[in-house]
Amino acid sequence: MxxxxxxxxxxxxxxxxxxxxxxxxxxxxxxxxxxxxxxxxxxxxxxxxxxxxxxxxxxxxxxxxxxxxxxxxxxxxxxxxxxxxxxxxxxxxxxxxxxxxxxxxxxxxxxxxxxxxxxxxxxxxxxxxxxxxxxxxxxxxxxxxxxxxxxxxxxxxxxxxxxxxxxxxxxxxxxxTAQQIAFHEVGRQAVMSDPDWQSGNYYGHSIPKRGLAVARMIGHITYMSWSSMDKKFGRNLVGKNVSYNFSKEFQVEGYLEHRGQTFVDRFDANSYLYLTKAMDYFxxxxxxxxxxxxxxxxxxxxxxxxxxxxxxxxxxxxxxxxxxxxxxxxxxxxxxxxxxxxxxxxxxxxxxxxxxxxxxxxxxxxxxxxx
Amino acid sequence: MxxxxxxxxxxxxxxxxxxxxxxxxxxxxxxxxxxxxxxxxxxxxxxxxxxxxxxxxxxxxxxxxxxxxxxxxxxxxxxxxxxxxxxxxxxxxxxxxxxxxxxxxxxxxxxxxxxxxxxxxxxxxxxxxxxxxxxxxxxxxxxxxxxxxxxxxxxxxxxxxxxxxxxxxxxxxxxxTAQQIAFHEVGRQAVMSDPDWQSGNYYGHSIPKRGLAVARMIGHITYMSWSSMDKKFGRNLVGKNVSYNFSKEFQVEGYLEHRGQTFVDRFDANSYLYLTKAMDYFxxxxxxxxxxxxxxxxxxxxxxxxxxxxxxxxxxxxxxxxxxxxxxxxxxxxxxxxxxxxxxxxxxxxxxxxxxxxxxxxxxxxxxxxx
Structure with a gap:
């Protein structure tokens, strides 16, 4: 190594x-x-x-x-x-x-x-x-x-x-392009609509976890192709049967949740805003x-x-x-x-x-x- | 008429x-x-x-x-x-x-x-x-x-x-498919992560406006094509110049915000969850x-x-x-x-x-x- x-x-x-x-x-x-x-x-x-x-x-x-x-x-x-x-x-x-x-x-x-x-x-x-x-x-x-x-x-x-x-x-x-800006803007809105975001002054307080996780989930969908998602997850369930409730029941839901949750521990929500904005200006x-x-x-x-x-x-x-x-x-x-x-x-x-x-x-x- | x-x-x-x-x-x-x-x-x-x-x-x-x-x-x-x-x-x-x-x-x-x-x-x-x-x-x-x-x-x-x-x-x-489920799940997460959602018991109280607006914005991107977005909005600005802040400055951002805002006045957040789920089960x-x-x-x-x-x-x-x-x-x-x-x-x-x-x-x- x-x-x-x-x-x-x-x-x-x-x-x-x-x-x-x-x-x-x-x-x-x-x-x-x-x-x-x-x-x-x-x-x-x-x-x-x-x-x-x-x-x-x-x-x-x-x-x-x-x-x-x-x-x-x-x-x-x-x-x-x-x-x-x-x-x-x-x-x-x-x-x-x-x-x-x-x-x-x-x-x-x-x-x-x-x-x-x-x-x-x-x-x-x-x-x-x-x-x-x-x-x-x-x-x-x-x-x-x-x-x-x-x-x-x-x-x-x-x-x-x-x-x-x-x-x-x-x-x-x-x-x-407009679509690339649009996906970023939705991510930013998810962050900024989290009450914990506090206009960006959350350092030392609760971080806007929920909004940032949603933003990251959106990102992840755009990073994968239709067919790679289908091959990786298809309609596979987490458990054995459909649960008929709003828990994570499809594997793709569990994957997105996991990606969202781990992201909030490693990335700053304001950096999320600044870097997406830099790309949108590009x-x-x-x-x-x-x-x-x-x-x-x-x-x-x-x-x-x-x-x-x-x-x-x-x-x-x-x-x-x-x-x-x-x-x-x-x-x-x-x-x-x-x-x-x-x-x-x-x-x-x-x-x-x-x-x-x-x-x-x-x-x-x-x-x-x-x- | x-x-x-x-x-x-x-x-x-x-x-x-x-x-x-x-x-x-x-x-x-x-x-x-x-x-x-x-x-x-x-x-x-x-x-x-x-x-x-x-x-x-x-x-x-x-x-x-x-x-x-x-x-x-x-x-x-x-x-x-x-x-x-x-x-x-x-x-x-x-x-x-x-x-x-x-x-x-x-x-x-x-x-x-x-x-x-x-x-x-x-x-x-x-x-x-x-x-x-x-x-x-x-x-x-x-x-x-x-x-x-x-x-x-x-x-x-x-x-x-x-x-x-x-x-x-x-x-x-x-x-x-997995991607169709994924887009819906992100929308549901946006709604459910809004503190005003209150596990669905928001009737008679504040409605989960912010989360539902974000969910709708995601939906709108998926309903349009790359090129229809580009033809309709391109990189056109709302104002004359780039503002170098996080206000709505691209027209596509303003459009999404408008679509999100008008949606929360006409649609119930829980119905959003139930109908997307019905489609995902399909x-x-x-x-x-x-x-x-x-x-x-x-x-x-x-x-x-x-x-x-x-x-x-x-x-x-x-x-x-x-x-x-x-x-x-x-x-x-x-x-x-x-x-x-x-x-x-x-x-x-x-x-x-x-x-x-x-x-x-x-x-x-x-x-x-x-x-």
């Missing part, structure tokens, strides 16, 4: 946010795996999805489960720690060590709560850039991520084209910009991956990006993977995804060696 | 439910349109969807909006009131005049609340049969409905094949039965309609029924309609649906005249 620890860095230089608000200081939680080579050319930044954290691989001492993408990161794995220096940091606004609404506002000595400024994907990436600079890396070999992590990877490629040689954008999009084509124009000065090379059964971030959204990149003559590879797992597929064991990423990283690191 | 009134009939004979529970008396709210012919062969029963009611067509005095399927019912319309005698009744368990959890339990003099027995689609249909018998109709020309109404129509065809000559099953299924193939066997002694003739963009009750589920009916050599017509409106399509202006139903009813009434 390979052990790892989360590290922390505190920045006292102000972070100016997209909204115009300023965070006077920020802390970033991050982990690294593998060794940075002498010319600092083998660094890869992994961006996590919505409720993820910096702990992407290996084990924390005492844990029986490894990091969230251990399937993909390690010796001989696609993000091969024998070849690459892997960085993963917790995003701004989250609750896993990086500054967010549950952090103490230095101006008041109390948790920010809703006085924390609303953030965007762009702001998350700006803070990651500070971390990468801090680590002394001028140019990343690659930025990769799925879902909200894919939005960050795309934003990196579009915002810092000189600081990133390639990007892997998985199960993501370049703009949130739109590279805001203010009438054309996608081809936005992606004109993008990182040199991109790999876009989508999953056939992902109805939350459907393949059509990936193909839209691919078309715009191709129109710009950017090097872009695209693969639509046949998987039953829906949006969650990128987090599951997925040989096709592993192979695509292995080959892609072999190509971009070979090309980088050439230049 | 043609005016109509809801009528009521009270049955004092016991209704024995699928669960074994007994309702000692029941009231049914219903409306009729058109004239029953002398040999009572032109009666059509319309079954409403989840939150519908008996008021399917024409106007209630003082109202500016007609019944929920006025588009389809009336002189010269598909359910032509110059030719047919149309009946629509509010389902058992609802809150629109027919006995449900908000009704007074004659044994206690108080509203049933959660002491109301859990009901099934089969129970709704059994009560409709009592109404049809009461109206002196031995055999319906047709039973028709969409969504939960389609489940009732199919149940009629399978349960009372001699009492119904044909059935129109729209945007429905023969069994609820499975004609329960206890290992084969669909072909269940549908062997079905009504003579069926029309199945589905909508391409309906992802809540996808066309695959309709095709499953069609295959089983065809295997039995039952007369079945199937049409998959190209519409952008998702599951809601059957309630919208839909010329293809209107044409299919007009032609189908011409066929079945001609055939009935022949025999």
């Amino acid at each position: 390979v052990y790892t620890k989360t590290q922390f860095v505190r920045f006292t230089s102000a972070l100016i946010l997209k909204s115009g608000s300023v965070l006077p200081e920020t802390t970033v939680a991050y982990e690294t795996y593998g060794q940075l080579n002498s010319n600092r050319s083998n660094a890869i930044l992994i961006c996590h999805a919505f409720t993820g954290d910096a702990h992407a691989a290996f084990f924390h001492e005492g844990d029986t489960k490894p990091g969230w993408w251990d399937e993909m990161i390690g010796p001989g794995k696609p993000f091969d720690t024998d070849k690459f220096f892997i960085i993963c940091s917790n995003v701004l606004g989250s609750c896993k060590g990086t500054t967010g609404p549950a952090s103490v506002d230095p101006a008041t000595g109390h948790p920010y709560g809703l006085t924390f400024p609303v953030i965007t994907i762009h702001d998350m990436v700006a803070l990651q850039k500070m971390l990468v600079d801090h680590l002394g890396i001028e140019r990343l070999l690659c930025v990769a991520g799925g879902s909200m992590g894919g939005m960050q990877a795309l934003t990196w490629a579009a915002t810092y084209p000189d600081a990133v040689a390639s990007a892997i954008v998985i199960a993501a999009c370049h703009r949130h 739109d590279l084509t805001a203010e009438g910009r054309k996608l081809t124009d936005v992606l004109r000065n993008v990182a040199q090379d991109l790999l876009i991956i989508s999953f056939q059964s992902d109805w939350l971030y459907p393949s059509d959204q990936s193909r839209e990006m691919v078309r715009a990149l191709k129109a710009n003559d950017t090097d872009v590879s695209y693969i639509e993977i046949k998987s039953d797992y829906g949006h969650d597929a990128f987090l599951m064991e997925c040989p096709d995804q592993a192979r695509a990423i292995t080959n892609y990283l072999a190509k971009v690191s070979f090309e980088r060696r050439e230049t | 043609v005016y109509t009134k809801t009528q009521f009939v009270r049955f004092t004979s016991a209704l024995i439910l699928k669960s074994g529970s007994v309702l000692p008396e029941t009231t049914v709210a219903y409306e009729t349109y058109g004239q029953l012919n002398s040999n009572r062969s032109n009666a059509i029963l319309i079954c409403h969807a989840f939150t519908g009611d008996a008021h399917a067509a024409f106007f209630h005095e003082g109202d500016t909006k007609p019944g929920w399927w006025d588009e389809m019912i009336g002189p010269g319309k598909p359910f032509d009131t110059d030719k047919f005698f149309i009946i629509c009744s509010n389902v058992l368990g609802s809150c629109k005049g027919t006995t449900g959890p908000a009704s007074v339990d004659p044994a206690t003099g108080h509203p049933y609340g959660l002491t109301f027995p859990v009901i099934t689609i089969h129970d709704m249909v059994a009560l409709q049969k009592m109404l049809v018998d009461h109206l002196g109709i031995e055999r319906l020309l047709c039973v028709a409905g969409g969504s939960m109404g389609g489940m009732q129509a199919l149940t009629w065809a399978a349960t009372y094949p001699d009492a119904v000559a044909s059935a129109i099953v729209i945007a429905a299924c023969h069994r609820h 499975d004609l193939t329960a206890e290992g039965r084969k669909l072909t066997d269940v549908l062997r002694n079905v009504a003579q003739d069926l029309l199945i309609i589905s909508f391409q963009s309906d992802w809540l009750y996808p066309s695959d589920q309709s095709r499953e029924m069609v295959r089983a009916l065809k295997a039995n050599d039952t007369d079945v017509s199937y049409i998959e309609i190209k519409s952008d409106y998702g599951h809601d399509a059957f309630l919208m202006e839909c010329p293809d649906q209107a044409r299919a139903i007009t032609n189908y009813l011409a066929k079945v009434s001609f055939e009935r005249r022949e025999t």
Whole structure:
């Protein structure tokens, strides 16, 4: 077993946010795996999805489960720690060590709560850039991520084209659609309508458990496909017979309850609001910009991956990006993977995804060696 | 303007439910349109969807909006009131005049609340049969409905094949899947986690508004298609600029809030629980039965309609029924309609649906005249 620890860095230089608000200081939680080579050319930044954290691989001492993408990161794995220096940091606004609404506002000595400024994907990436600079890396070999992590990877490629040689954008999009906003908004309403939410000032009191659990249940339905749910649960009952009451009687009900209940113990309700909002704001084509124009000065090379059964971030959204990149003559590879797992597929064991990423990283690191 | 009134009939004979529970008396709210012919062969029963009611067509005095399927019912319309005698009744368990959890339990003099027995689609249909018998109709020309109404129509065809000559099953299924159960369960959890729900004993007190509104918002997302949401709202803002706070800023958020808020004024939270549960129990193939066997002694003739963009009750589920009916050599017509409106399509202006139903009813009434 390979052990790892989360590290922390505190920045006292102000972070100016997209909204115009300023965070006077920020802390970033991050982990690294593998060794940075002498010319600092083998660094890869992994961006996590919505409720993820910096702990992407290996084990924390005492844990029986490894990091969230251990399937993909390690010796001989696609993000091969024998070849690459892997960085993963917790995003701004989250609750896993990086500054967010549950952090103490230095101006008041109390948790920010809703006085924390609303953030965007762009702001998350700006803070990651500070971390990468801090680590002394001028140019990343690659930025990769799925879902909200894919939005960050795309934003990196579009915002810092000189600081990133390639990007892997998985199960993501370049703009949130009405349906994606709608699902998030219902989750937020579930949280905010819980009386324990107290306008976000619940720290030190009861947390809005019930609302947050409902929000998470909604999320989980959207992360799975129709058929993966049907194969996993079908109409199977928890007990032997139908109970004719409102207890959990279908296994799918028990599963959702379990997912909701465990989530409230590990995630902050205000972070739920801030991160969903950041995704909803995500739109590279805001203010009438054309996608081809936005992606004109993008990182040199991109790999876009989508999953056939992902109805939350459907393949059509990936193909839209691919078309715009191709129109710009950017090097872009695209693969639509046949998987039953829906949006969650990128987090599951997925040989096709592993192979695509292995080959892609072999190509971009070979090309980088050439230049 | 043609005016109509809801009528009521009270049955004092016991209704024995699928669960074994007994309702000692029941009231049914219903409306009729058109004239029953002398040999009572032109009666059509319309079954409403989840939150519908008996008021399917024409106007209630003082109202500016007609019944929920006025588009389809009336002189010269598909359910032509110059030719047919149309009946629509509010389902058992609802809150629109027919006995449900908000009704007074004659044994206690108080509203049933959660002491109301859990009901099934089969129970709704059994009560409709009592109404049809009461109206002196031995055999319906047709039973028709969409969504939960389609489940009732199919149940009629399978349960009372001699009492119904044909059935129109729209945007429905023969069994609820894991995902369909999951969406309902999240809605129920939203209601039941509202402290005002008070285990269902909220009558005469504050109603669980917040939870019920969240439940309805979830429902609304599933009733629309990805593209109808995108065309209707896209990323349009309520105001001129992004507000960088948690107010309603996207139009789709405002729409969902409005739908949630108006719903709590017109629908009972406990009925929400009972009717979603009835749909979740719906499975004609329960206890290992084969669909072909269940549908062997079905009504003579069926029309199945589905909508391409309906992802809540996808066309695959309709095709499953069609295959089983065809295997039995039952007369079945199937049409998959190209519409952008998702599951809601059957309630919208839909010329293809209107044409299919007009032609189908011409066929079945001609055939009935022949025999």
